[in-house]
Amino acid sequence: MEPVVSVRGLRKSYGPFEAVAGIDLEVERGEIFAFLGPNGAGKTTTVEILEGFRDRTAGEVSVLGVDPAHAGSSWRNRVGAVLQESSAEPGFTVRECLQLYSGYYLEPRDIDETIALVGLEEKAETKGAQLSGGQRRRLDVALALIGDPELIFLDEPTTGFDPSARRTAWHVIEGLRQLGKTVFLTTHYMDEAEHLADRIAVIAGGRIVAEGTPGSLGGRNTMAATISFTLPEGVGADELPEELRGLLSGAGERVTLTTHTPLIHVRDLADWAIGRELDLSDLALRRPTLEDVYLNLTESTP
Ligand code: ATP
DSSP, rough: OOOOOEHHHHHHHEETTTEEEEEEEEEOOOOOEEOOOOOOOSSHHHHHHTTTTOSEEEEEEEEEOGGGGGOOOOHHHEEEEEEOOOOOOTTSBHHHHHHHHHHHHOOOOOHHHHHHHHOOOOGTSSSGGGGGGGHHHHHHHHHHHHTTOOOEEESTTTTTTOOHHHHHHHHHHHHHHHTTOOEEEOSOOOOHHHHHOSEEEEEEEEEEEEEEOTTTTTGGGSSSSEEEEHHHHHHGGGOOOOHHHHHHEEEESSSEEEEEEEHHHHHOOOOOOOOHTOOOOOOOHHHHHHHOOOOHHHOOOO
């Protein structure tokens, strides 16, 4: 099946500055694709090119089989977007705003159903200007969905949301996947990408520096884990069994062991501690998080 988004050798220069320096991307139908990168990495530039709002310097771009630079209104009907800047009309109620926008589409979604989808039932008759920041963002998501698009661009959709509103938004986004929609998500929240994305691409300095599933991005699945604990008073790290002493890393009160086979080494440690009747009450096993991997990938790029 043809990918929903296909990008080859995309470049965008602003004068002498190259904001996007030759990237390749592919997004399959029905997938939630997360696009991560530090401030100024080139995310918005790329997304706006894919949305047909910005022209490009070079490269091939196909979105739903069409070059967005030459796309017409029928293509636009198939694409929804939640931009960083709110697009809601402050003088209109939530319902009026959705009614207005639904008029732009050939086959809009049901208005009440869309209001319910983003959890704004109680604010349906409230004017945009009187919504909280998080509620306005939910209205933005509703506006992006009202045309029942096949592909939805969500640019930092949960910025400013409280934790419970974020969970609600995640359910909405997961619901889109169940409806068979394709979602192109830009976010700065690693937990959001981890929770939602089928695949992640990381851009830094205008280049894709890694691509993969949340679990395997940047070699995360093969990275070392750490086992850490505090030894009871009077017991030194030099008393640990030999196979664990070789894994010691760092200094300080807390002992840290770095290992690629954490399960085996936790067992060795437990055998040793139980045998000596030592209680390691703060024992912790930590595997690299998506944030660890992300920071590793992006901090090494200028
Ligand atoms: P953020 O996470 O802060 O939203 P981003 O990854 O979306 O960042 P872009 O907005 O794509 O980054 O910007 C990429 C680079 O291009 C930045 O260095 C920015 O200053 C520059 N840039 C963006 N738009 C323009 C413009 N219209 N003219 C000149 N430079 C621009």
